[in-house]
Amino acid sequence: MTISDAQHRLLLDNLTTATLLLNADLRxxxxxxxxxxxxxxxxxxxxxxxxxxxxxxxTEALSSLRQAVEQAHPFTKREAQLTSLTGQTITVDYAVTPILHQGQTLLLLEVHPRDRLLRITKEEAQLSKQETTKMLVRGLAHEIKNPLGGIRGAAQLLARELPEDGLRDYTNVIIEEADRLRNLVDRMLGSNKLPSLAMTNIHEVLERVCSLVEAESQGCITLVRDYDPSLPDVLIDSEQMIQAVLNIVRNAMQAISSQNELRLGRITLRSRAL
Known part of the structure; x- marks a missing residue:
């Protein structure tokens, strides 16, 4: 079966590979x-x-094309940066094949865009890094859980030996924080779970943060409470909310400390609208 010129044109027009034909003058x-x-x-x-x-x-690319015409020598270039008339830069691989036609050398250019492939490769590398990071975090989480049990047990034993009930407030903070850290580690080890939502008084969260900050600062920070007792309970995950508020207060403590004013620091916890 002989393929006609029209069929050749039809084949070229339906190729998904970008194909250009240049004459000896690179036109x-x-x-x-x-x-x-x-x-x-x-x-x-x-x-x-x-x-x-x-x-x-x-300029080197033009020289290579002229050399391909003169010497009828094919070549391939990888990850070339082409800038179109619109100013868009694309990364491509292209193959140049000299073709002798009616005593004249033509150049067939087959251009394969690489941007999508490079993007996929980059995304795969990022996913691999994320997987490695996840494995490291899981390993670290396992190592954290082991001493947490010892800390909690030691705090319980210490609480039994303390002569005053008031001193047990500090051991209770240790026990409760150890439990909260254990829950955090469990979430890191397990699959992502929905927040444990429950109707909670926001002031209970703030008071828990206050007790933690007072224990950490050892009286160097004055906590001012400005609460609105009429606020209704809200549907929140209390552990996550405690952690969020605690992070904010600790950031404030660090800002005060950086100004060498830690012993004069005042932090206001406000639920009342200004």
């Missing part, structure tokens, strides 16, 4: 629709234009 003789889409130009309007009027790369 465009033909480009298929895939090349038009890649370079954002019209093949019909661009006919006869010099290669640099379609896209730019480098």
């Amino acid at each position: 465009l003789e033909y480009m298929n629709p895939a090349a038009e889409m890649l370079l954002a130009v019209s093949g019909q309007r661009s006919h006869g234009q010099f290669i640099s009027e379609l896209f730019t790369e480098s």
Whole structure:
């Protein structure tokens, strides 16, 4: 079966690979629709234009194309940076094949865009890093859980030996924080779970934060409470809310400490609208 010129044209027009044909002067003789889409130009309007009027790369690239015409030597270039007429830069691989036709050397360019492939490769590398980080975090979480049990047990034993009930407030803080850290580690080790929501008085959260901050600061921070007792209970995960408020207060403590004013620091916990 003999393939006609029309069938050749039909095949080229339906290729998904961007294909250009240049004459010996590096002027465009033909480009298929895939090349038009890649370079954002019209093949019909661009006919006869010099290669640099379609896209730019480098002086060395032009020299390589001229050498391919003169020596009829094919070559391939990887991850070339082409700048289209619209100013868009695309990363491509392209193969140049000299073709002898009617005593003239033509150049067939097959251009394969790499941007999508490079993006996929980059995303896969990021996923691999995330997986490695996840494994490290899980390993660290296991190591944290072991001493937490010892801390909690020691705090319970210490509480039994303390002569005053008031001193047990500090051991209770240790026990409760150890439990909260254990729950945090459990969430890190397990799959992502929905927050444990319950109707909670926001002032219970604030008071818990106050007790932790007072124990940490050892009286160097004055906590001012400005509460609105009429506030209704809210649907929250109390542990997560405690951690969030505690982080904010600790940031405030660090800001005060950086100004060498820790012993004069005052932090207001306010639930009342200004």
